[in-house]
Amino acid sequence: RMNQVITDVPFGEGTVNLFMDTSSGDVVMEAGALETPDLTMTTDWDTARKIFVEQDQAAGMQAFMAGKIKVQGDMMKMMAMQTSMPNDDIAKQIATEIKDITS
Template sequence: MSYPFLSEEWMSAARAIREKYADQVPEVEADLRINQVIQEVPFGDGEVESYLDTSSGKVVMELGSLDEPDVTITTDYDTARALFVDQDPAIAMQAFMNGKVKVQGDMMKLMAMQTALPSNEFSEKIAQEIKDITEG
C-alpha cells in the first residue's frame, strides 16, 4: 500500500517502519530540531508542517511543529520528497542553490546533520521501506 508523502497515512506507516527497526539502528549523535514547511502539497490546503527531532537519539518525524527549532526549512513538495524519500544529496544541494530550499536558523547544525545520521543495513532497510510506501 502506498500513500502520498507527508499525508497522515504516510506518516503513520513511516513511523511504524522506524519503530520496527528502532533497536537495530545506531543512535543519532547530533541533537537537531528542524521544523519543515512544505508548500505546493497536492492534498489538504496545499501546505504541511512537519518536524524532525533527533534530541532523543532517535529520528522522530511527525506532523506539526516544534516550539523552539534549531532550523526551519521551507520548500516545495517535490523537493521535500526528493530530499526525505529519495535521499538524494545532489538534489538537496541543487535545490538549495536554486533557492528552492529556504533555511532560517542554525545553518551549521543543519550541515552537521548530513554526516550525523547513522547508516547501517537497517537504516538502509528503513529508507527502502519508506520509499516503497510513498506514492509516485
C-alpha cells in the same frame, strides 16, 4: 530539532508541517511543529520528495543552490544533521515515515 515546511503539496491545504528531533539520540519525525526549533527548513513538495523519499542528495544540493530550500535559524545544525545521519536503515525509516505522514 528542525521544523520542515513543505509547500505546494498536491493534497490538503497546500502545506505540510513536519518536525525532526534527534535530541534524544533517536530520529523522531512527526507531523506538526516544534515550539522552539533550532532551524526551520522550507521547500516545495517536489524537492522534498526527491530529498527525503527518493533519497536523492544531489537534488538537495541543486535545490539549495537554486534557492528552492530556505533555512531560518542555525545553519550549522542542519549541516551537522546531514553529516550525522546514520546508515541506510535510518534513511529508509525516515522515508517511510514521510510517506506515511504525507499520504
